Amino acid sequence: MTVEKRTYCRFCLGYCGVMVELDGETVVGVRGDREHPISQGYTCPKGRALGAFHEHPDRLDVPLIRRDGVLRRAGWDEALGDLGRLLGGMIETHGAAAVATYEGTYSVFDGSAAAMTARFMGAIGSPSRHSTLTVDVPSGPYIAELVAGSPWLTPIPDPDARFVLLLGTNPMHSHGHILSLTRPKAWLRHWAANGQLWVVDPRRSETAAVATGHLAVRPGSDYALLAYCVREILIDGADREYVAERVAGVERLAAAVEPFDLASAARITGLDPGELEALVEAMRRAGRVAVHPAGTGTSFARGANVVMWLSWALAAITGALDRAEGMPIRPGMLRGMQRTGWEVSDGVPEPGPPSRPDLPRRWGQYPTVALLDEIEAGDVRALVVVGGNLLTALPDTPRTIAALRSLEALVVIDVVETETTRLATHLLPATGQLERADLDPVDFFGMRPVLQLTDAVVAPRARRRSVWWILAQLGRRLGVEVMPGGLDVEAATDLDVLRALHGGAEPEQWARLEAASPAAVLGEPPEAGWTRQFLPEGRWRIAPQPLVDQLATLEPPPADGLLMITRRMLRKVNSHMADGHGVRDPARPEAELHPRDAEAAGIVDGDLVRVGTEHGSIELAARVTDRIAPGAVSVPNGFAAAWVGNLVSGTDLDPLTAMPIQSALPLSVERVGAAAGE
Numbered sequence: 001m002t003v004e005k006r007t008y009c010r011f012c013l014g015y016c017g018v019m020v021e022l023d024g025e026t027v028v029g030v031r032g033d034r035e036h037p038i039s040q041g042y043t044c045p046k047g048r049a050l051g052a053f054h055e056h057p058d059r060l061d062v063p064l065i066r067r068d069g070v071l072r073r074a075g076w077d078e079a080l081g082d083l084g085r086l087l088g089g090m091i092e093t094h095g096a097a098a099v100a101t102y103e104g105t106y107s108v109f110d111g112s113a114a115a116m117t118a119r120f121m122g123a124i125g126s127p128s129r130h131s132t133l134t135v136d137v138p139s140g141p142y143i144a145e146l147v148a149g150s151p152w153l154t155p156i157p158d159p160d161a162r163f164v165l166l167l168g169t170n171p172m173h174s175h176g177h178i179l180s181l182t183r184p185k186a187w188l189r190h191w192a193a194n195g196q197l198w199v200v201d202p203r204r205s206e207t208a209a210v211a212t213g214h215l216a217v218r219p220g221s222d223y224a225l226l227a228y229c230v231r232e233i234l235i236d237g238a239d240r241e242y243v244a245e246r247v248a249g250v251e252r253l254a255a256a257v258e259p260f261d262l263a264s265a266a267r268i269t270g271l272d273p274g275e276l277e278a279l280v281e282a283m284r285r286a287g288r289v290a291v292h293p294a295g296t297g298t299s300f301a302r303g304a305n306v307v308m309w310l311s312w313a314l315a316a317i318t319g320a321l322d323r324a325e326g327m328p329i330r331p332g333m334l335r336g337m338q339r340t341g342w343e344v345s346d347g348v349p350e351p352g353p354p355s356r357p358d359l360p361r362r363w364g365q366y367p368t369v370a371l372l373d374e375i376e377a378g379d380v381r382a383l384v385v386v387g388g389n390l391l392t393a394l395p396d397t398p399r400t401i402a403a404l405r406s407l408e409a410l411v412v413i414d415v416v417e418t419e420t421t422r423l424a425t426h427l428l429p430a431t432g433q434l435e436r437a438d439l440d441p442v443d444f445f446g447m448r449p450v451l452q453l454t455d456a457v458v459a460p461r462a463r464r465r466s467v468w469w470i471l472a473q474l475g476r477r478l479g480v481e482v483m484p485g486g487l488d489v490e491a492a493t494d495l496d497v498l499r500a501l502h503g504g505a506e507p508e509q510w511a512r513l514e515a516a517s518p519a520a521v522l523g524e525p526p527e528a529g530w531t532r533q534f535l536p537e538g539r540w541r542i543a544p545q546p547l548v549d550q551l552a553t554l555e556p557p558p559a560d561g562l563l564m565i566t567r568r569m570l571r572k573v574n575s576h577m578a579d580g581h582g583v584r585d586p587a588r589p590e591a592e593l594h595p596r597d598a599e600a601a602g603i604v605d606g607d608l609v610r611v612g613t614e615h616g617s618i619e620l621a622a623r624v625t626d627r628i629a630p631g632a633v634s635v636p637n638g639f640a641a642a643w644v645g646n647l648v649s650g651t652d653l654d655p656l657t658a659m660p661i662q663s664a665l666p667l668s669v670e671r672v673g674a675a676a677g678e
Contacts, residue, residue: 006033006518007454008440009047010109010433012573014175014182015440015452016043017520018050025458027051027434037520038450039182044175045571045583050434052582054458058417060429061462071427076463076473083426084477086409090381091124091478097353098381100128102368104388105574106415106430108132111439112494113467115501116482117386118364120471123480127361128353128380130368135393136574137299138657139308140178141363142347146544147312149344149536150337151363154178154445155315155327156292159187162195162325163286165314167222167307168297172206173570178294180446185210187447196282200225201297202565202632203592215279216629218270219565220557220664222293223303226310227551228265229280230317231257237284239319246532247316249543256548257310268556270631288320290327296566296637300663303554305656309547316540322531331526333443333451336506338526341534347544352658354379359658367658369395369650375403382409386467387430391419392575392638395648395660396615413470418575419640430467435460437494439502449525451509454518456494468497546656557664562597564613564667566637566644575638589642590623592634593669598624601669608673611635613665616646619672633667 004019017036021029030050034041063079064071074082090098101121107113114131121129133141141151156179157164171181172188181187188210191197199208200215200222208214217225234254243250266273283289291311293299298307312321320326331337349360355377356370366374372394374380383404394400404410404423412424415432440452460466472489475482483489485500503510513521532538557563571587572578580586591611593603603609605624610617611633620635620642628634637644644662652661 002028005457007434007457008036008452008518008520009043009050010438010440011046011050011576012175013177013180013442013445014039014044015180015442016047016182018043018047020051020434020457022458027054027458037522038446038448042183046573046577049577049582053577054432054434056416056581059432060414060416060421060427061464062429063463064424064427066425071424076465079426079428080473080477083409083411083474087382088478090408094381096124096126097128097379099124099126099384100130100371100374100380100382101384101386102371102388102390103131103386104390104393105132105576106387107467109433110387110436110467112497112501113386116468116471116497119484120475120482123475123482124478127366128374129365130371131365132368132388132393133363133365134367134657134659135369137177137294138362138659139299139304140294142305142657143308143312143547145345146347146547147309147541148531149541150342151345152342152444153329153531155312155321155329156445156447157191157290158325158328159190159447160194160325161191161288161290161327163283163289164191164195164197165200165289165291166198166207167200167226167291167293167295167311168299169292169295170201170203170205170207170567174295174568176292177299178445179292180442196286198279198282202629203567203634204627213279213282215271215275218268218557218559219297219563219632220301220303221269222298222301223306223310223551223554224260224265224268224556225271225276226307226314227257227260228262228276229283230310230313231260232280233283233314233317237280238317239287242319243317246321246539247542248537248539249541250317252543252548253313256543256551270559283318287318288323288326289314289318290320291315296568297663300566300659300661302654302661302664304654304659305547306551306554309544312540313542316542321540323528328525328528329531330444330446330449331530332441333449333509333523334441334502334506337534338530344536347546359653360656362657368393369653369658369660372396372399372403372650375407381407382411383407384411384413385420386413387415389418389420389575392640392643392645394650395645395662396650397643397645399650400645413467428470429462429464430470431460431464434458435464436466437498439498441502443523449523451513451521451523452518453498453513453516466494468494550656558666562631562633562667562669564611564647564665565632565634565663567634569636572638575640578638578640587636589620589636589639591620591669592623592625592628594628594630594632595624595626596630597633597669598622601671603669603671607671610670610672611647612668613647615649618642618644618646633669
């Protein structure tokens with residue numbers, strides 16, 4: 001006899017509600033929860049494969065220690081004791097900074113992992129913390145900090161937005177990035193039907209297919225399109241009353257975008273001038289403009305900061321920021337920033353690590369790309385990886401492999417085997433999402449303010465343990481206390497830890513959440529304009545000098561030749577689920593190119609091709625399609641069979657965030673072998 005339990009999926013920021021069918025402790029099926037107030041029965045292929053992933057043949061079950069070059073089984077006491085001695089000796093000899101951490105995609109979707117990693121590093125006194133934040137859309141928190149004084153403010157399109165502009169993102173597949181968009185097709189069609197939905201992307205993506213308008217810009221030129229829009233709206237179309245009351249620095253903004261007239265924007269973007277004029281006219285008719293630019297196409301490119309900044313600027317001058325039918329800002333149902341506000345920051349970073357003091361330290365973390373320098377310099381001797389696959393996340397793959405192999409200790413906490421786990425000196429098995437209680441506070445960036453708390457669906461198998469338990473036990477071996485609220489690591493439960501970490505700021509909300517578990521709890525958004533009382537001098541700082549300077553120095557992408565863009569895919573998240581286990585029609589690493597470009601290179605659909613930048617090359621199958629604009633080549637990230645890191649340099653970095661430039665790179669494509677079947 002089977003039973004069903006309610007929970008939510010944690011493969012991406014959609015956090016859809018699901019019903020898990022169990023035969024005893026075995027997962028035999030997963031379906032969408034029709035009673036879930038947000039997802040309403042929707043699931044994507046990843047969510048439907050949740051049961052297969054839980055039963056994955058490569059699940060990690062027991063701790064492993066590398067002995068004589070081979071990973072061998074160990075008990076928890078043996079593994080943690082060995083690590084305690086090893087890391088303790090390093091800290092005593094070289095200082096606490098010799099121990100570093102990296103938090104990957106898995107830790108993002110674990111309600112206690114990131115907070116406990118921060119507590120662990122604080123307890124041992126190490127500043128060497130790194131995460132996906134600095135290799136995946138660091139422009140988001142950076143621009144929020146410069147414009148609003150807090151990196152954690154995230155304006156998102158309102159469900160009833162009059163005009164939505166999406167740049168370089170395909171939420172139909174990704175479900176949004178810094179935007180939790182479950183049921184993406186329904187929301188996208190809603191925006192298109194009730195207002196205007198425009199998509200700027202060299203690909204005619206699945207999102208573009210349902211849009212009001214699609215502009216196939218030259219990769220890396222989005223900044224020029226936005227600068228033109230801001231320039232023209234400032235001339236005619238701005239919300240003068242809102243700007244006068246809420247926006248500071250408008251004159252400097254106008255001067256910064258003045259060079260981007262119609263002729264200049266058309267030349268840089270490769271668009272017909274009429275397309276640009278139509279876009280601006282549509283904005284003027286709509287009034288408030290909601291802009292979401294946080295996708296791989298824009299956020300990985302050289303102009304990422306400027307694109308994010310001008311998106312804020314366009315929303316601000318049209319009166320959309322923190323406004324209904326524009327871009328509301330969530331205060332957090334558990335943080336309650338509409339009452340507490342935030343400590344205003346000016347965005348000036350701290351110095352980077354000893355080997356790279358020139359790189360910026362922000363938000364309590366060193367830039368992840370600095371890890372390689374720190375390891376090579378001998379400053380970092382042990383690295384604790386929490387749910388991340390560094391070999392598919394970092395640039396310069398050969399250098400990354402060499403650096404990880406040189407570590408005295410590479411500790412990997414994860415759920416299934418990855419390319420990174422195979423290099424570990426200590427491999428520690430973590431519970432999967434169905435084996436732990438968890439919290440999903442998506443209300444900072446979700447379409448609706450919502451919280452979700454869930455119990456574990458099944459008990460952990462074998463010797464898998466929660467991330468918080470592993471870090472707290474390791475802390476004990478190092479003589480430091482990591483547990484929050486005085487909890488006893490031996491007696492505490494997942495829920496105890498979540499309550500101690502997140503339940504204090506808004507205890508009434510937490511009590512309501514526990515009472516509703518495992519259902520979602522909706523909250524009422526605060527009144528529009530709530531941010532004003534906490535903003536620097538009550539205004540958006542809309543023309544920060546570092547961004548004005550960066551716009552002035554950006555070089556347009558070359559008008560000729562091929563340019564690489566990267567993309568996310570529906571059936572995986574970064575390298576998570578890239579092996580396709582349990583997913584129908586799994587994603588494959590394919591380079592998309594236009595028929596004109598394919599013909600010029602003598603390539604037909606399905607051919608094996610080598611794509612290369614000045615940094616390196618990879619081989620993958622060609623997908624010839626008119627869905628992509630001439631001159632652009634789209635390559636998916638996260639595949640071990642075709643590491644995009646081979647194409648990316650660890651020294652070509654954004655100077656303000658230290659993010660490696662991963663998109664709009666000049667690219668060559670050559671045929672290596674015949675199409676399958678020839």
